[in-house]
Amino acid sequence: MRRILTICIVLFITCSLSAQLTIEKIMQDPVKWIGSTPNNLIWSDDSKTLYFNWDPELTGVDSLYKYNLDKKIIEKVPLSEERLLPSPSVWSFDHSKKIYDRDGNIYIKNMLTLQERRLTNTKQSKEVVCFNVDESKVIYTSGNDFFSIDLQTGLIEQLTEFIKSLNSEMDDKDANPAYMALMRSQQELFEFLRVEKKKNESSNEYYKLTQKKKVSSDRDRRKKNCT
Known part of the structure; x- marks a missing residue:
């Protein structure tokens, strides 16, 4: 169940960026306006938040983001919160x-x-x-x-x-x-x-x-x- 939900969220993240297409965007390389694919997906212990590395602006460096199932929004994780996250268990x-x-x-x-x-x-x-x-x-x-x-x-x-x-x-x-x-x-x-x-x-x-x-x-x- 978790795996299916994870796939759905990744698809949501990708599709949300491509929801409003323009002629200019269609003519560009999709990678340039969709961004990199989220990777290193990790669930929180209460299964309410999905953490992942992502580079939506193609800066060349991934940053840590999170998707909260209750809020249904994608947020960049502040450094203060990132420091509290454990290593792989x-x-x-x-x-x-x-x-x-x-x-x-x-x-x-x-x-x-x-x-x-x-x-x-x-x-x-x-x-x-x-x-x-x-x-x-x-x-x-x-x-x-x-x-x-x-x-x-x-x-x-x-x-x-x-x-x-x-x-x-x-x-x-x-x-x-x-x-x-x-x-x-x-x-x-x-x-x-x-x-x-x-x-x-x-x-x-x-x-x-x-x-x-x-x-x-x-x-x-x-x-x-x-x-």
Whole structure:
């Protein structure tokens, strides 16, 4: 349903610009008076606002716009509002919560209550990677290393430590058992993150599929009741 609505809104945006045609416009390249096509479409959490990048005046640089379903108008997003928008999110398996980074810190949002909780508060930038297996922790990167946050206790644990050799003794990695143990630990973590990323992508596809089946089932039930 969301996808169909998104397509309709994009068509509306394009058609609204070409509604009043003149002979001069018809003779021009359509791109020059229609503008670029909206891209990077993102819905707000309450599904009432669609954000998208757009360059209607063909300046060569896209700006962030929004379309509000209630107001039914297209507006350019002010910088103050744009700064509050989160980066692309990572969802839990049941889509009841999501994690994301904003202004260099990690946040989690309960999608049932729309309550947001800040998990970190430091100046060093971070980037969300995934939930752990039982979704009790959030894995993220900061600098060159991986960290985890316990969602119950708030405990932050450093999972990797990339060490740069400072002398010739450290360059002899085979003779350094601590270094080799660290490398094995990091390789195991990378494999875990790869698997978790694949699981997250699969869960998103499963969620979309179940939603489609639910809509189809509801439609069939209504048809049966009508007959």
